[in-house]
Amino acid sequence: MAAPLTDHDILSELEPVVEASLDDHLAAARDWNPHDYVPWDEGRNFAAMGEIDWEPGQSRLGEVARAAMITNLLTEDNLPSYHRELADTFGLDGAFGTWVGRWTAEENRHGIVLRDYLVVTRAVDPVALERDRMAHMTAGIAKPEPGSQFLRSVAYVTFQELATRISHRNTGTLCNEPIAERMLQRIAADENLHMIFYRKLCAASLDLAPDDSMRAITEVIERFQMPGLHQPNFRRNAVLLAKHGVYDLRQHLDVVLRPVLRLWNVFDRDDFTDEGERARDRLAAHLADLETRAARFEEQRDRALARDARRAPVPS
Numbered sequence: 001m002a003a004p005l006t007d008h009d010i011l012s013e014l015e016p017v018v019e020a021s022l023d024d025h026l027a028a029a030r031d032w033n034p035h036d037y038v039p040w041d042e043g044r045n046f047a048a049m050g051e052i053d054w055e056p057g058q059s060r061l062g063e064v065a066r067a068a069m070i071t072n073l074l075t076e077d078n079l080p081s082y083h084r085e086l087a088d089t090f091g092l093d094g095a096f097g098t099w100v101g102r103w104t105a106e107e108n109r110h111g112i113v114l115r116d117y118l119v120v121t122r123a124v125d126p127v128a129l130e131r132d133r134m135a136h137m138t139a140g141i142a143k144p145e146p147g148s149q150f151l152r153s154v155a156y157v158t159f160q161e162l163a164t165r166i167s168h169r170n171t172g173t174l175c176n177e178p179i180a181e182r183m184l185q186r187i188a189a190d191e192n193l194h195m196i197f198y199r200k201l202c203a204a205s206l207d208l209a210p211d212d213s214m215r216a217i218t219e220v221i222e223r224f225q226m227p228g229l230h231q232p233n234f235r236r237n238a239v240l241l242a243k244h245g246v247y248d249l250r251q252h253l254d255v256v257l258r259p260v261l262r263l264w265n266v267f268d269r270d271d272f273t274d275e276g277e278r279a280r281d282r283l284a285a286h287l288a289d290l291e292t293r294a295a296r297f298e299e300q301r302d303r304a305l306a307r308d309a310r311r312a313p314v315p316s
Contacts, residue, residue, distance in 0.1 A: 034113035
């Protein structure tokens with residue numbers, strides 16, 4: 001029996017895939033400037049500069065849209081943690097290193113434009129936002145588990161980038177404000193290209209190390225959490241956003257997991273040994289459980305929304 005591939009082996013074997021995928025990404029990526037998506041003429045000074053500080057009445061966003069924007073921005077704010085994780089996993093040499101730098105630079109635009117928009121338009125409390133940024137960045141992200149960090153990482157970021165794209169696009173629609181929607185569509189387009197890069201890399205990993213990759217994909221899906229998990233009020237906001245269709249379990253299952261697994265041909269592959277087959281069986285059972293939970297959540301949400309509608313005051 002051949003010895004299992006190490007992360008170093010996998011990185012070496014996949015270097016040509018990364019080079020080709022990076023070329024594809026650079027050909028498809030569109031350069032853009034964060035300042036072009038911010039209505040600067042709406043800006044004014046705060047009390048420290050002689051005018052007034054933020055108050056809730058200044059925001060034209062509803063409660064759910066504000067929660068979604070804050071959640072999205074705080075997630076983007078933790079970029080240093082993600083960069084460190086990716087640099088440790090991929091290394092900073094060759095095509096892998098070039099990708100780490102390019103990805104980080106592109107992702108950094110998202111936090112810049114979101115914060116500028118929210119502060120200039122006074123959509124959220126900037127003092128609370130800064131306090132939560134400090135707490136979230138200090139917490140960082142969870143430490144990786146033992147095993148192939150590379151295989152787990154490429155599986156996780158494939159699903160996470162797609163989930164983030166969906167969250168940004170749905171937030172833009174929810175804002176009901178054309179500038180915010182245009183800005184979030186631009187961010188979502190970046191996230192989609194990032195997802196495509198990682199999806200190609202994970203597909204190549206499946207071909208190179210089928211059993212190890214299948215096990216990594218299964219473990220990632222079983223334990224999946226969005227990267228903003230440790231930000232203040234994340235669980236409360238996640239429930240609120242799920243209730244209002246920004247990102248929920250049905251979208252996670254039907255728009256993120258199933259399409260990607262289908263593209264990887266996970267359930268029709270014949271190159272697994274018993275170990276890979278067992279991981280695939282676990283994955284199938286987990287997806288069936290998610291289907292049950294998604295249906296249950298939808299029923300509960302529909303009942304809750306119906307109750308809210310009955311309790312809403314009738315316009316005079």
